[in-house]
Structures are given as C-alpha cells and as structure tokens.
Amino acid sequence: MKNLHYFFIATLFLLSTKAMAHEGGHYANGKDMVLNTWKLQSGELIQGNFSFAKDDKVFLEQEGGQIKSIYINDLSVQDQKLARFKIARYAQLNDAYLNTNQDTSYPLSNFLPLCIIGLLLWLVYTFNKELIQVFILNSKIGSAAFSVFFIFSILIACSKSTTTNSNTTTNPIVIPITMTIPKTSFGFMDSAFAAFKPSISTSWDDTYFYIASTGIPNHNMMIGITNWQQQVPITQPYNGTNSWSIPLQPAYATTPLSTKTNLMKGAVAVAVNGIPIFNALNNRGEDSYKIGELDNWGGHCGKGDDYHYHAAPMHLSTLNGLKPIAFAVDGFPVYGSKEPDGASMIALDTCHGHNGTNGIYHYHGTTDYPYVIGALKGKVTLDPATTAPENQVIPQAFTKPVRPATSPLSGAAITDFTAVGTNGYLLTYKRGTKNGYVKYSWDANNKYTFILTDTSGNAVTSTYQR
Numbered sequence: 077m078k079n080l081h082y083f084f085i086a087t088l089f090l091l092s093t094k095a096m097a098h099e100g101g102h103y104a105n106g107k108d109m110v111l112n113t114w115k116l117q118s119g120e121l122i123q124g125n126f127s128f129a130k131d132d133k134v135f136l137e138q139e140g141g142q143i144k145s146i147y148i149n150d151l152s153v154q155d156q157k158l159a160r161f162k163i164a165r166y167a168q169l170n171d172a173y174l175n176t177n178q179d180t181s182y183p184l185s186n187f188l189p190l191c192i193i194g195l196l197l198w199l200v201y202t203f204n205k206e207l208i209q210v211f212i213l214n215s216k217i218g219s220a221a222f223s224v225f226f227i228f229s230i231l232i233a234c235s236k237s238t239t240t241n242s243n244t245t246t247n248p249i250v251i252p253i254t255m256t257i258p259k260t261s262f263g264f265m266d267s268a269f270a271a272f273k274p275s276i277s278t279s280w281d282d283t284y285f286y287i288a289s290t291g292i293p294n295h296n297m298m299i300g301i302t303n304w305q306q307q308v309p310i311t312q313p314y315n316g317t318n319s320w321s322i323p324l325q326p327a328y329a330t331t332p333l334s335t336k337t338n339l340m341k342g343a344v345a346v347a348v349n350g351i352p353i354f355n356a357l358n359n360r361g362e363d364s365y366k367i368g369e370l371d372n373w374g375g376h377c378g379k380g381d382d383y384h385y386h387a388a389p390m391h392l393s394t395l396n397g398l399k400p401i402a403f404a405v406d407g408f409p410v411y412g413s414k415e416p417d418g419a420s421m422i423a424l425d426t427c428h429g430h431n432g433t434n435g436i437y438h439y440h441g442t443t444d445y446p447y448v449i450g451a452l453k454g455k456v457t458l459d460p461a462t463t464a465p466e467n468q469v470i471p472q473a474f475t476k477p478v479r480p481a482t483s484p485l486s487g488a489a490i491t492d493f494t495a496v497g498t499n500g501y502l503l504t505y506k507r508g509t510k511n512g513y514v515k516y517s518w519d520a521n522n523k524y525t526f527i528l529t530d531t532s533g534n535a536v537t538s539t540y541q542r
Contacts, residue, residue: 111139112426115152122146126162134159154424154444161423161430257436259325260285260407268348268409271395276350277315284471285322285403288315289350291383291475295373295391298493298503302368306482307377308503308514310524314473320346321471323454326407328437332427332451342459342468343384344449345404345439348392351375352473353385353402356446359466363445371490374447380475388412388441388448401441405469406454410439427451478524478540488512507531518542 111123114136124136124144133145148159262280269278269287276289291312298309314320320343335344340359343352358364364386369376374387392401393412400409408429413421416432421440424430428450429439437453456469485507492504500517510531518524522542529535 114146114155116146116150117152118150126159126166128166129159129163134162155426157423158425161425257326257328262324265322265324265403268396268400268403269350272349279319280324283324285324286319287322287346287350288319290314291351293349293351293373293375293383296493297373297375297383298371298377298490300372301370301376301490302488304485304488304490304505305369305377305379306485306488306514307379307381308501308516309377309383310381310478310516310518312380312382312473312475314350318473320350320352320473322346322403322405323407326437326454328453329406329455332453333456334451335446335449338464338467339452339469341462341466342472343405344452344469345402345410347385347389347402348396348400349389351383351385351389353389353448356386356448358386361465365445365447378475379481380477381479382475386447388443390441390443400438402448404439404449404452404454405472406452406456408437408439408454410441410448412441425450427453429453476542478542479526479538 112125114122114124116122122136122144124138127135127137127143129135129148132148134148134151136144136146138144148156151159262285265280265285266278269276272294275292275294276287278288279286289312291314292309333339335355335357339355340357340361342354344355345353347353356363356365358369364370364376365374370386373385373391374389375383375385377383388410389401390412393414396412398411398414398416398418401412402410404410410429411421415421416438422430424440424442427439428442428446428448429437431437439449439453441448452469459468459470459472462468485505488505488507490503490505491511492502494502496502496515497517499519500515503514505512505514508531512531513529514526515529516524516526524540524542526538526540527535528538
C-alpha cells in the first residue's frame with residue numbers, strides 16, 4: 077500500500093509542473109528599460125510604453141509594471157497621432173496571430189487509456205478484492221508494473237496538450253524579423269539635390285554622400301526675425317573635406333537619440349539646397365521659431381554668421397515636388413507634407429517619421445514642433461569632445477567665423493534684406509519707429525567689410541580677414 081502512495085504523489089507532481097510552467101510577465105526592470113514620454117495638452121509629461129487601448133483610452137505600462145490609463149483626447153495632437161498609429165498597428169498584429177491561433181484544449185480521447193484502467197480496476201475490485209490485494213498492492217512486481225503503465229498513460233494524455241487548426245501546417249508562432257535596411261542609392265539621393273545645382277555640388281563614395289555648398293540658399297533670408305542676435309549670413313567653406321556627409325547605409329539605433337535633450341549643437345539634417353538644419357531648440361533649450369529667432373524661411377544665422385534652418389524648409393517642396401526636402405545625419409530622408417507617392421501624410425512617431433510603403437523609414441517636415449527630427453531613428457556617432465545637451469554628430473562640417481560673435485539687439489525686427497553687387501548684402505531693421513542698417517561685402521581675397529549704422533545714424537566700419 078505504501079508503494080501506491082508514492083505513485084500517486086509522483087503523479088500529482090508531474091501534473092502540477094505542467095500546470096505552473098508560465099515564465100513571468102511583460103515588464104522587465106533594469107538599466108536597459110526605456111520608457112516613452114507622452115505629452116498631455118496640459119503640458120504634463122507622462123512616461124510609459126503603449127500596452128493596449130480600450131474604448132477612448134490608452135493604457136501605458138510604467139516603471140515597475142504599473143498600468144496607467146489616459147484619455148486619447150487628453151494627449152497632445154502629435155501624441156494622439158502616435159496613439160492611433162499604435163492602435164492600428166497592434167490591430168494588424170492581433171489579426172496575424174488570430175489567423176494562426178492555437179487550440180489549447182485537451183481532447184477527451186487523450187484520456188481514454190486512464191479511463192480504461194480505472195474501469196478495469198473498479199470491475200476487478202467489485203468482483204474479486206483479493207486479486208488486487210495479492211497481485212498489485214502486496215506484490216512489488218505488480219505495483220511497479222501498474223505504476224509504469226499508469227505514468228505512461230498520463231504521458232499519452234498530456235502529449236498533445238496543444239493542437240493547431242486543421243488549416244495550419246507550420247509552426248504558428250510569429251517570430252520577429254530584424255530587417256536589414258538596403259543601402260541608399262546615390263542616384264536617388266543625387267536626384268533630390270538636382271534642382272539646386274550648380275549652386276551646390278554632390279559626390280559620393282562607398283560610405284557617404286557628400287554635399288558641397290557656400291551656405292547661402294537660393295531664396296531670400298533674414299526678413300521676419302524679431303529676436304535678432306545681430307548676425308548676418310556670409311559664405312561658408314562647406315566643400316572638399318569639409319562637405320556635409322550623409323551615410324549611405326543607415327541602421328536603426330537601439331535607442332533613438334532625442335532632440336529634446338541632445339544635439340543642440342551642429343546639424344541634425346542637411347536640406348537639399350545645401351543648408352544645414354539644426355535642432356528645433358537653440359542651445360538654451362528654447363524653440364527658436366516660437367521666440368521669433370527665425371526668418372520667413374525657417375532660418376537664421378549662428379555666431380559664425382552661418383545661415384541654417386531650425387524649422388522645416390517646407391518651401392523646398394515647391395521645386396522638389398514629392399522628392400525629399402532633406403536628409404538626416406543618420407541617413408534617412410526627410411519629406412514634406414506628402415508621402416513619397418503623393419498620398420496624405422500618415423501619423424508620425426516620436427522620432428517624427430514612420431516606415432514608408434517600401435518598408436524603409438523616413439521623416440517628415442511639419443509646421444509644428446519638432447518640425448523635422450524628434451529623435452534620430454538611425455545610429456550615429458557623437459563627437460566625444462561634446463556633451464549633452466550640446467553634443468553633436470560627427471562627421472560634421474564646420475563654420476569659420478570672420479568676426480567676433482555679436483549680442484542680441486533688443487526690440488529690433490528685420491524688415492528687408494537685399495543683395496548689393498556680387499558679394500554683398502544690405503540688411504534693414506526697425507527699432508521703434510527708426511531704421512538701422514548693416515551693409516557688408518567681401519572680396520576675392522576673403523577680406524570682409526562691415527558698415528553698421530544704428531537708428532541714430534551713427535556708422536561704424538570694420539574689416540576682417542578670413
């Protein structure tokens with residue numbers, strides 16, 4: 077009788093092991109845990125990763141695995157787009173899983189051997205109790221044989237605890253596929269810059285696509301600035317080994333580099349007219365567009381009198397049509413308000429882009445923050461000599477200042493900017509009811525002359541040699 081007790085204990089252990097074999101939940105704590113930041117219309121920031129949606133709410137998984145619900149309409153406009161994109165994407169994935177759904181039921185036929193054993197034992201016990209007492213309970217050979225046969229029957233019953241649908245002939249588990257991004261065609265990239273030649277020039281090797289330019293765009297500049305640093309645009313040596321470099325082989329970053337806390341120095345993209353595009357935030361963390369630092373084309377000049385954009389140069393689509401208006405420093409293209417096939421722009425993610433119909437990632441320019449790049453989707457190399465938030469990507473073209481950096485001029489608004497001769501400009505600004513002027517030019521030997529006339533009519537002339 078003692079052997080039979082051992083047998084039943086072993087059987088229960090086997091069944092309990094099967095029933096409890098579930099490996100943890102979804103939340104994974106540790107230094108590699110990355111939480112997305114969601115912005116509410118109130119300005120409040122909430123961290124958490126999209127888990128699921130129900131009715132008009134999204135549910136975010138936060139630090140420690142807690143779930144927080146948020147009404148979709150309470151999110152910022154941009155994050156509402158992201159939420160709806162996530163909902164649509166998860167619906168597609170769920171459909172894929174349902175089409176290969178597993179039947180985890182236990183067919184009654186699997187338990188037939190156990191039923192037969194039980195029935196036979198009951199019959200024998202009913203008509204001849206001594207037979208069981210002598211040949212099974214009091215016999216080592218009998219009890220061992222019975223135990224082996226009983227365990228074997230249990231294994232048969234549990235051997236097909238899951239069965240697939242009759243129309244599924246392969247393993248229904250969906251295994252994520254890591255996509256290798258095709259190398260960008262230099263012909264495709266060159267076609268995006270073609271409309272702006274010969275003011276710019278392009279070249280390439282096996283690794284990079286290079287853009288050489290003077291740093292002066294093919295459109296007017298400076299008009300519309302109401303928060304002026306007193307810098308003006310001059311030519312820059314963006315050529316030769318100092319050309320702008322865009323990688324031909326982009327690769328997805330493990331963690332996209334957010335422009336809210338990084339890259340407030342240097343370019344995050346290069347427009348197809350050869351003008352660099354900087355972070356939407358200036359080096360003080362302010363939205364350059366909202367504080368009046370930018371002109372009517374989304375640009376202004378830095379401390380090196382270097383012209384660059386901080387907002388998306390959407391006007392370039394006038395010449396470029398459905399081609400990219402820029403390329404990010406991670407190698408992915410930036411389009412305007414339309415998809416490459418002419419369709420309306422679909423929802424953008426927190427990087428300010430999405431996968432196209434060809435499966436390749438691209439960004440979009442918009443008229444609202446972050447305008448061009450919310451985070452760099454692709455891998456980049458950071459300049460080790462710089463630290464966040466004023467870090468920058470390398471390789472990076474550099475400017476060469478001609479004169480010392482100037483100070484902001486309070487209350488000045490730029491009203492006119494015109495070319496004077498071949499190598500010169502006249503900038504007009506208004507301060508109160510009076511006008512001031514900056515007239516400057518340069519010669520073939522890179523000698524620069526600046527004539528600054530204030531609103532009282534006082535003029536100061538300075539010369540600098542580059």
